[in-house]
Each structure stands twice: as structure tokens, then as C-alpha cells.
Amino acid sequence: MLENQLNQQLKQALINHSSQELSYLRFLKSLVLNYKVDHGLDRQATLDDSIIEKIYVTELKKTEDNLSLALKSSQSEAIKQAEFEKYILTSFLPEPLSDQEINQIIDEVIDSNPETTNQGLIIKEVITKIGSRADGAKVVRLIKDKLTL
Numbered sequence: 001m002l003e004n005q006l007n008q009q010l011k012q013a014l015i016n017h018s019s020q021e022l023s024y025l026r027f028l029k030s031l032v033l034n035y036k037v038d039h040g041l042d043r044q045a046t047l048d049d050s051i052i053e054k055i056y057v058t059e060l061k062k063t064e065d066n067l068s069l070a071l072k073s074s075q076s077e078a079i080k081q082a083e084f085e086k087y088i089l090t091s092f093l094p095e096p097l098s099d100q101e102i103n104q105i106i107d108e109v110i111d112s113n114p115e116t117t118n119q120g121l122i123i124k125e126v127i128t129k130i131g132s133r134a135d136g137a138k139v140v141r142l143i144k145d146k147l148t149l
Contacts, residue, residue: 002052002092003032009091024088053093053132060089078125097134099142106128106143119147 006029013022035055036043063085070078097105109125123143127136 002049002056003046005092021083021088024085026090028056028059028092031059040059050131056089056092057132060086060093063089092130094133097130099138102126102130102134102139102142103146106139106146110146119143122147 006025010022010025010029012026016048032047032052032055033043033124035041035051036045036047041047063082067079067082070082106122106126109122109129113122113125123140126139130139
């Protein structure tokens with residue numbers, strides 16, 4: 001579905017003659033194609049949305065780092081570009097979970113495994129349930145806070 005969405009946006013950017021958007025969407029498409037080639041998959045194969053989300057989340061983190069650096073150095077053109085890229089990337093990703101929603105999932109995992117005191121296993125299960133809808137570092141911090149109470 002995400003690959004189809006990307007292809008549709010590419011077509012629309014081409015129709016609208018939006019060169020900046022077209023360029024960035026082609027870059028995102030190349031990330032997906034590179035993943036396929038790197039993993040020995042057919043270029044025509046359709047990737048699972050969870051894989052594409054991981055690719056885009058990785059790229060989003062890089063974009064946020066670039067935005068942070070651009071803000072520190074007050075480079076207006078770099079800020080605009082990073083904000084544009086972030087906007088495009090977030091349009092492909094699911095809505096991030098709130099702290100309350102994350103804590104609810106953490107509680108469910110802890111309640112379903114009351115004998116488990118292994119923090120690593122709890123983190124793994126929570127991250128699996130949440131997927132790319134929350135920052136991993138934030139999730140780990142929330143789990144550690146909960147387990148130390």
C-alpha cells in the first residue's frame with residue numbers, strides 16, 4: 001500500500017510540475033529499490049508496509065538531525081528543505097502514539113507477563129506491538145520509568 005501511495009504521489013508531482021517534491025519522492029523510491037536489491041529481492045516485488053515504514057523512519061531521523069543542525073546554524077534554506085522532507089516523510093507514516101497510548105501498551109505487556117522481570121523481553125514485546133508509531137528511545141525510557149516504580 002505504501003509503495004502504491006508513493007507511486008501515486010510521484011505521478012501527481014509529475015503532473016503538477018513540482019520539481020522539489022518529485023525529486024524527493026524519487027529519492028524515497030530509490031531507498032525502497034536499494035533495499036530490494038540489497039536483500040536480493042525482485043525489483044518488481046512489493047515490500048510489506050512495515051519494512052517501508054522502517055526505511056522511512058530511518059530517513060526521518062536523519063532529516064530531523066539535519067533540521068536540528070540547520071536550526072543551530074540558522075541556515076534558512078537548509079531549514080526549509082529539511083522541513084519539506086519531514087512533511088513528505090510523515091505523510092507516509094502512521095500517526096505517532098501519545099505517551100498515554102504507549103503507557104497503555106506497556107501496561108498490557110507487563111500485565112500479560114507478570115512473572116517477567118527481564119526488562120529486555122518487555123522492551124522487545126512493546127516495541128514489536130508499537131512498530132514505527134513511536135520513538136524507540138522514548139519507549140525504553142517509559143518502560144524503565146514504569147519498572148522502577
